[in-house]
Amino acid sequence: MAENDIIKRRHETVERMLPTVWRLCVMRLAGAESSNIEDAVQEVFLRWLESGRHFDSAEHEKAWFIRVACNVCTDIYRDRSRRAAIPLEECEYLMGSNTAEDAASEHEIIREVLALPTAYRDVIYLYCVEGYDTNEIAGILGRKPNTVRRELARGRKKLQAKLKGEEK
Amino acid sequence: MKVDKIKKAISELTPSEELSERIMDMAASYEKSAVITEQPIRTVRPGRMLKLAAIAAALVILMAVSVYGIVNRLFYLPGAGLVDEDGMLVIREDDIGDLDITAYKTPEEYELGGFVIESVTYTEYNGLASFTIWSHMGDELMASYQKDSYGNPKVTVADHVIEDLKIILPDGSSLAPESVRSSSSGSIVYNFAAEKLNTKLTLVSEGLGAELKVELGLVEDVGYSYMEYPTDKGITLIMSPANEEFSEFSVDFIDNTISDGFAEYISESALSFNTAGVLLYDSNNKRIPWSSFHGGTKDRGVNISIAQTPSDNGYDIKKASANRLIINYFLQNTNHGDPDVLLDIPADGEYICKEIEIFTGAGFDAKITGYSREGNQLKIYANGFQPDKNDFSIRFNYIGIPYNGSNGCTSAYVFYTLSLKDADYFSIGNEWVQAQDGSLCRTFDFSKMPEGGLDSVEQFYLSASAIACIFEGNWTVNY
Structure with a gap:
């Protein structure tokens, strides 16, 4: 394969996967310095490049990136100096690109999602945003499907209660 | 909370242009042959494996x-x-x-504590695939249509989408799915948005043939059933029938919002369960033997499987009880990390008298009051620095860990780990130490010592790697 073709294919993969990897790293490391989240994202893509991996399908590619992103974030999370240190309200990378009227409510949703326990966050993200079903999420995260279902139910219930201001 | 709203909000999070450009540049300039590939960081390092x-x-x-x-x-x-x-x-x-x-033997009978548990309603669809109503998620009903693994491989998931599926609520009104999603794993998920679905429903579709009657067993408006112990202490014991084909019970944890902070210390490899304390009964109150036990984690829970026997066809278990739980709060990998302190290696024979807090949280207050060295052994002391008094009990006595009991533990242990700084991972000594009061001393030998012994190392880490609690009580689940 010509060099240009290789680079073109790599760029296509980056374009496809960067938003997913970025969002997942934000979900996992919210509150950390943005440089740490960027490090995580770069590490994921570096691992991909180093692996020289080709994927059978778009699903395989996406699942691989998600799994590796989870692992990389876990590694970073173990380093206490790189953990969440910034209040969520002050994280610029959580502001999103929406400037419309409904931006405020979207920020509120993001903030409340990120305030959930990590396990709930992972599941909600993969379910709601990436469109995986609970069996697939269980496979990706190495959890039992029933556990994922419970986490999803509880996470959403908590989220709903918070956004409605019902939680005491 | 609708899926679409969450999706829309989170999708707004996008990486910066600078980051995109950096990664694009990296992808363009990366040449595998010209790069010395570093050993990737392993999720589980050898030292951690040893500790685990x-x-x-x-x-x-x-x-x-x-x-x-x-x-x-x-x-x-x-x-x-x-x-x-x-x-x-x-x-x-x-x-x-x-x-x-x-x-090991265990008492045969326990008093009933009595809580209702009911988890999943299953309904079979007699076709190439099975139709499963598995959960009620907040304001939505999730219905999953699973492809039969023995089905015709040419039949795709998309072939099974039930276009005209509707649910009929008790008041006669009907709801069409808000969204239908198929997935490569062979399931189709139908989202029905409604405020209250905790009731009997009927699923109708010409494609389904007969109407499917579904009863959603709901407890306290949650959508799944569980019992909590203790309900206000941040830990929830869930024992649920999890599979219709073979009976399986799981013990899970919930990080309650009213937690005293206990559950947050549980990490993914943190759970053990005294299986001898679990008893299962059929509808005639007869004991059912369980056949296997799968060690647990926070994410995966603890599962106890029961062999398929005539007395247990997957539906016949009516009661489960337990009297003892041992839970290992593995402090590594949690939000709280592996609490540790970095201390200077004392000179041979030197005693350092100093109160140092190692870990405070979840009702524990693990602190030492000094440490010393004798040759290549390190000793740590708690609740008073009295090395002379404790000389007789160097190896087998305890470090006191005052514990206020607020989380229901009847007894507790801390797993202390000493590791030498800048030495390899095998220079580790660790000990389970029972929590109790007293003037105590503990000696740590290292599984591998650097060539020059402790003289060749300047500092060591003392960390609380895990806490184990024994919960005792009578928990019974009826369903």
């Missing part, structure tokens, strides 16, 4: 000896095995893996 193995082995011991009620008389000594108070070897470490904890 030691903790796991020690937990087995804890579970075993606690059944006998002799937890105060046997100790795990890394490198040796199970020893008694006099230091006599009772079980060699190599034999620990062979301990059959299920062989």
Whole structure:
């Protein structure tokens, strides 16, 4: 394969996967310095490049990136100096690109999602945003499907209660 | 909370242009042959593996000896095995893996505590695939259509989408799915948005043939059933029938919002369960033997499987009870990390008298009051620096860990780990230490010592790697 073709294919993969990897790293490391989240994202893509991996399908590619992103974030999370240190309200990378009227409510949703326990966050993200079903999420995260279902139910219930201001 | 709203909000999070450009540049300029590939960071490092193995082995011991009620008389000594108070070897470490904890006796009957549990309603669809109503998610009903693994491989998931599926609510009104999603794993999820679905429903579709009657068993408007112990202490014990084909019970944890902070210390490899304390009964109140036990984690829970027998076809278990839980709060990998302090290696024979807090949280207050060195052994002390008084009990006595009992533990242990800074991962000594008051001292030997001994190392880490609690009580689940 010509060099240009290789680079073109790599760029296509980056374009496809960067938003997913970025969002997942934000979900996992919210509150950390943005440089740490960027490090995580770069590490994921570096691992991909180093692996020289080709994927059978778009699903395989996406699942691989998600799994590796989870692992990389876990590694970073173990380093206490790189953990969440910034209040969520002050994280610029959580502001999103929406400037419309409904931006405020979207920020509120993001903030409340990120305030959930990590396990709930992972599941909600993969379910709601990436469109995986609970069996697939269980496979990706190495959890039992029933556990994922419970986490999803509880996470959403908590989220709903918070956004409605019902939680005491 | 609708899926679409969450999706829309989170999708707004996008990486910066600068980051995109950096990664694009990296992808363009990367040449595998020109790059020396570093060894990727492994999720589980050798040192951690060693610690995990030691903790796991020690937990087995804890579970075993606690059944006998002799937890105060046997100790795990890394490198040796199970020893008694006099230091006599009772079980060699190599034999620990062979301990059959299920062989220990346990009381036959327990008083009923009484809570309702009901988890999943299953409904079979007689076709190439099965139709499963598995859960009620907040304001949505999730219905999953699973492809039969023995079905025609040419039949795709998309072929099974039921275009005209509707649910009929008790008041006669009907709801069409808000969204239908198929996935490559062979399921189709239908989202029905409604405020209250905790009731009897009917699913209708010409494609389905007969109407499907579905009853959503709901407890306290949650959508799944569980019992909590203790309900206000941050830990929830869930015992749920999880599979219709073989009976399986799981014990999970919920990080309650009113938690005293206990559950947050549980990490993914944190859970053990005294299986000898679990009893299962059929509808005639007859004991049903369970056949296997799968060690648990926070994410995966603890599962107890029961063999398919005539008395247990997957529906016949009506009651489960337990009297003892041992939970290992593995402090690594949690939000709280592996609490540790970095201390200078004392000179040989030197005693450092200093109160140092190692870990405070979840009702624990693990602190030492000093440390010392004798040759290549390090000792740590708690609740008073009295090395002379404790000389007789250097190896087998305890470090006191005052524990306020607010989380329901009847007794607790801390797994302390000493690791030498800048030495390799095998320079580790670790000990399970029972929580109790008293003036105590503990000696740590290292599984591998640097060539120059402790003289060649300047500092060491003292960390609390895990906490184990024994919960005792009578928990019964009826369903």
